[in-house]
Amino acid sequence: MTELHHPPSHLIDAAIASALAEDFGLVGDITSHAVFNADHVSRASVVARRQGTVAGVAIASRVFTTVDPGISVEVLRHDGQRVDPGDVVLRISGSTRAILSAERVALNFAGRLSGIATLTASYVAEVADSSAAITDTRKTTPGLRALEKFAVRAGGGRNHRFGLNDAVMIKDNHVAAAGGIASAVNRVRESIGHTVRVEVEVDTIEQLVELLSVVEFVDIVLLDNMSLEQLEQAVRLVNGAMVTEASGGVTLATVKQIAATGVDLISVGALTHSATNFDLGLDF
Amino acid sequence: MTELHHPPSHLIDAAIASALAEDFGLVGDITSHAVFNADHVSRASVVARRQGTVAGVAIASRVFTTVDPGISVEVLRHDGQRVDPGDVVLRISGSTRAILSAERVALNFAGRLSGIATLTASYVAEVADSSAAITDTRKTTPGLRALEKFAVRAGGGRNHRFGLNDAVMIKDNHVAAAGGIASAVNRVRESIGHTVRVEVEVDTIEQLVELLSVVEFVDIVLLDNMSLEQLEQAVRLVNGAMVTEASGGVTLATVKQIAATGVDLISVGALTHSATNFDLGLDF
Amino acid sequence: MTELHHPPSHLIDAAIASALAEDFGLVGDITSHAVFNADHVSRASVVARRQGTVAGVAIASRVFTTVDPGISVEVLRHDGQRVDPGDVVLRISGSTRAILSAERVALNFAGRLSGIATLTASYVAEVADSSAAITDTRKTTPGLRALEKFAVRAGGGRNHRFGLNDAVMIKDNHVAAAGGIASAVNRVRESIGHTVRVEVEVDTIEQLVELLSVVEFVDIVLLDNMSLEQLEQAVRLVNGAMVTEASGGVTLATVKQIAATGVDLISVGALTHSATNFDLGLDF
Amino acid sequence: MTELHHPPSHLIDAAIASALAEDFGLVGDITSHAVFNADHVSRASVVARRQGTVAGVAIASRVFTTVDPGISVEVLRHDGQRVDPGDVVLRISGSTRAILSAERVALNFAGRLSGIATLTASYVAEVADSSAAITDTRKTTPGLRALEKFAVRAGGGRNHRFGLNDAVMIKDNHVAAAGGIASAVNRVRESIGHTVRVEVEVDTIEQLVELLSVVEFVDIVLLDNMSLEQLEQAVRLVNGAMVTEASGGVTLATVKQIAATGVDLISVGALTHSATNFDLGLDF
């Protein structure tokens, strides 16, 4: 399997800097400074409190060394690995002041990203019997898209487009304005570079049939809010001529059946917009 | 009631700029540009798809006008207001290209912040019969603390400290290092400015009793992971000498009983770290 | 024809801010300040000194209004339009100090981008009889990629990928490491999202034949440094199964013949890395 | 000879960060990540493909180590040195992924700056028999002035002023507004600090004669668009009382004759605004 692709390091560093600035204000951790001397050192562990898939572990590690390059961190569970309650994810040693100053920011990153990875892994597990892949959306937390899409990868998901810029997605409003699917697709063909894929959303079988008339210029069809029967019919109609993606109202309860319709991809906004925190603690 | 305190506008603008940069890359919305002419205009509405409390509506409005100052936005439901499914939150008119380019970022802000406000309001409603208030934590999404704490206010919650810098919080590790609660409190007194409040975490009644020996130097006691019986006992022992705050494992199922113990505050990490998206759509 | 897609405005504003900071230092235009009073106003025109295609005109206009929002600018020749020597591109009126302070930065943008647009238009004109399009590369000036790729569009060219992130490009080193073209393509298929196109570089007909064995997973073939005969043979072999792109040593003298081979695209690094300044002057 | 003065390192680092951000987007080099394992290492060389003078070699080296501090780079040809086709400029070893991720940005810097240095060196060579020096202008690529003026130095040229702020340049518009050259010079004298040099542009011998009436307050005369005869006459008239600078329409074909007129300096906008890429390749 391909190794997990980590986000560019400058984006990680910028996110860490922003988070530390929030937590430190103009003076930093006044409590730990008052209580501990500069030479007080500790050993601590970041420990999983539940079962799941971790992500953001390397980022959490970098939070500690950003606060104090003298801190040493050992990574025991890597991004994308499964953990059980009690598993030690990171072992940390160094200045107690610095460890406590970094703790919350480190856990905020790892907790959120592991939450996304764990939720993604749940969806991926549900569709394991099928050929369908789980993919994310652009419904990410503002400012954290690169990191949250990384967490989806860590959970076994695939990334959909990263922004408005790197793939075409023709939706109902575009179709209406262009006066039909074929017309919208043709407008796009005139202006889009050859390295850009074209995806078109359809809500009905009728629209899909219209789309098939220009199928040679379309890479992916988004089957939005269709019933299982419609999805099956759509997959048959497409017959491999486009990648098929199901979306809309997908839950852990319904994803397996959706996958069974034969679609290639299932996109799930909840992976990033409704993942809850994965509980990690720092034990001394 | 005091009006809702919005975050400083430069923080809002910075968050919007960061989110748009993510979504636009080096070229922006290639689909809408290809399909719509520059002079194509539309009217659209941001509509609530479920019941709850909105937050981030003003921010979403500003996303649209940031993308195109020519867009006009009317705010129909303000931050902190309750909405029902179908309620129109924003009415937008202007360049179709610009509206579609801004849509996802606007909804990502409003969806996340409304999710937090709605969850907060649920907790607040549970404790309405008591004198307890609901408060947040520092378990916020990296980079969005100011906005997420604003969403807690919009939902009727109170803000806990904003960072490591603006209040003292003495926890178990500090106590251990200082050789006792009284010793830790005294160390803090030596160095902390007079405008800074001091909070101390206790896990047991024994620790609380020790804390009461230095109560004149402590403003707030955090009663961590205590049973309902312990909380009641603690409230009696404190007897108004400190603000009492319960924390640890608080859920919507347990918060009412915790409030009934007489504590002043209940802090809930889930408000910010486990709120799910509030569903809002953009209808043309 | 689709309207020209301008770069996101925040990228334009950032580029302008950076350029003005360079030119102003800590005090700005000491000469104009010393010589002109604050209320001295002028009319001036940005005039083309040669024939070509302009780009960056809107950016130049924005430079003037950034330096002084009181300056009014009328755009007479828009980005992407042809101009002849003497044509007035912009008419400007306002504070003389401000106009002179902005002049050099405004002309530096318009001169460089019009140079790129003009060179691109020359290549596009050469291939007008064919079905081939001219496309750019990632050989852009550091920091100006979004603007330079816009200038290519203004000149009638198509954009290739914008970065390492938005399309796959398998080159010789990748093939060598993977142990063959098919192997490299397969590795990529395992990890790449469904919205990402895959391009593979081949230097020989033998490699092209190997590539055709996995043609269903490849969107574009880059035919690198091939002779006209090889290109013709390649186009026949591909037979519409992939987009064909010729590259390597393309000049204005050779591009027409290359286009005649039937390739779909011809990529030209010189468009951005070797365009020379387009001469524009500011006349009072 | 004085060593070459490199730009301040924070400007280099900022330019590199900006260029990498453009090329990496939110995910980086998806191709190299998919094909190579993390532990795959390579040796590579940056090699000159033509003859000229290199600049930006140290910057290119820093691009590689910015992407991955584990890459080791040996500089074989330093900024300002002449190279022949085939000369190895940099030897690089380290992670293959990182080398390929950094390649294009590194070459974009070195290619552009070496192009400027090589063009500058050509001009400098043309005037080697004379006492004239070649100098640049403010016609630089927006955002890269510090680096491009460095490249001019690397090619043996002198730097003109860096911005509007560090020297006075009185041009025709200033003269017209002030009501004459002497009046403009006097206005400047009233407000300019003693560390600032004053240059005045003249287009005719008559203007030069007027300028000589205030020569004690002027350091440099810019002889703009004059014929060779006019230049000779101007040099005789100035007779060492000011530095003489010729400008306007200078080309490689004309520069030698201009130098022969005895002017001290010849400023050439083309050095920065019309230099073409110097071809460098990365060979594995």
Next chain:
Amino acid sequence: MTELHHPPSHLIDAAIASALAEDFGLVGDITSHAVFNADHVSRASVVARRQGTVAGVAIASRVFTTVDPGISVEVLRHDGQRVDPGDVVLRISGSTRAILSAERVALNFAGRLSGIATLTASYVAEVADSSAAITDTRKTTPGLRALEKFAVRAGGGRNHRFGLNDAVMIKDNHVAAAGGIASAVNRVRESIGHTVRVEVEVDTIEQLVELLSVVEFVDIVLLDNMSLEQLEQAVRLVNGAMVTEASGGVTLATVKQIAATGVDLISVGALTHSATNFDLGLDF
């Protein structure tokens, strides 16, 4: 005694970067570059020229290593220590060019911050016999608040609030708008988090009496511009129910008497807004 709490390192680094950018422009130290070869090394010392308390020594040290990581710096007098004329504060060795390039910025930081620390220490010494502490205000140099408040700590002072955000300060305008002190205090109670202290300014004994009616909701009283007699009376009236802070027109000549009135704190705007430079020199 608690160790001195240094500002967060990212704030120090940002301040240093900003100061170096000012001093370097687009090319850096042209004099030292012209005169010294790259391999010329020196030893130098930062030496105190007068008596006082130093602050910013660690920052000055970091300026040198920021300009050139190859410079080694030994700190002989630490932030918060007293120095006499001639005392060596830093010993520096490394590239002469780099030392001279960094000199002015390093001394500007250390001179200003030591000036503040020295002035603070003078006030602290005056009140040494009393129980009063000296505290700063928000009257700091724009952009340097974190560093200047650190310098106050280095001089033995206490920090007042860091911004408008971390403590409540009710002043005369607030009282007037709210219709009285009690009303203003009550408005604040409704909206402020439990971790925030409340301070109220009073100008007269009558206002103080009114304030005492809501004393359970107020932590600190600011006794503004009161006579010594009024201060004594106020301290008696408060009787430990609030922290008492005197402010207004405090000078080195009056502070001792003010302290003798029994107030807990004396705030002095001059500490930061009117400290003069502490003379430090760099000797080779």
Next chain:
Amino acid sequence: MTELHHPPSHLIDAAIASALAEDFGLVGDITSHAVFNADHVSRASVVARRQGTVAGVAIASRVFTTVDPGISVEVLRHDGQRVDPGDVVLRISGSTRAILSAERVALNFAGRLSGIATLTASYVAEVADSSAAITDTRKTTPGLRALEKFAVRAGGGRNHRFGLNDAVMIKDNHVAAAGGIASAVNRVRESIGHTVRVEVEVDTIEQLVELLSVVEFVDIVLLDNMSLEQLEQAVRLVNGAMVTEASGGVTLATVKQIAATGVDLISVGALTHSATNFDLGLDF
């Protein structure tokens, strides 16, 4: 007289943004928000409390409108004007919350810059009978150089060089390294652009005599720490061949006598490093 040259507006805006960020933290002015309703408006005035010369008035005005574009500000005393105690400098009307939120930052700018302008004006007044001008140094507050040098201009002073980059200053260390003054001057001549002035520091008449041997390559001589007799002798020896600048230990008590020696300029570090706050208040 030439109008006062204001700093570039992007530097002003950046300084204001930095100062507001310090003062607002993550939530802004919690007191004013709690006490005033959004629609509460006020009129207020910035009033001088002492006599002097104001600077930073336009910046203070911009602070108010940055916090709330709805605030209207009338400037009654402009930068560079003399004021007496009680003079109204700015009239402000608008949201009370916004006025109070902006107050401290606005006054911090105007207080510091007016302090510098007032001190400068005192020095300028002392030398009014002479032909000497007062000039500043690079001993400015880190991050505020452009604004502080503007304040010097507002007080009637001249600006010395703005950084290490825009003029040559050869000091004792340079001379020692180069093996003599003439040698140092010659090294500089080889590398410095023609728009850059050269200043040389001498401490003795012997050094001045040596300097006169290369006087044709030197623009300014810095006469450092010389007695009045030495200064007079130096002025006679230089005899107009260079600008003469006295520096070192200049005070208001000594500056008149120094000016009487006939030097052209007197540089005073205290203008920026030891100016104290100019007292301005905000009256409602």
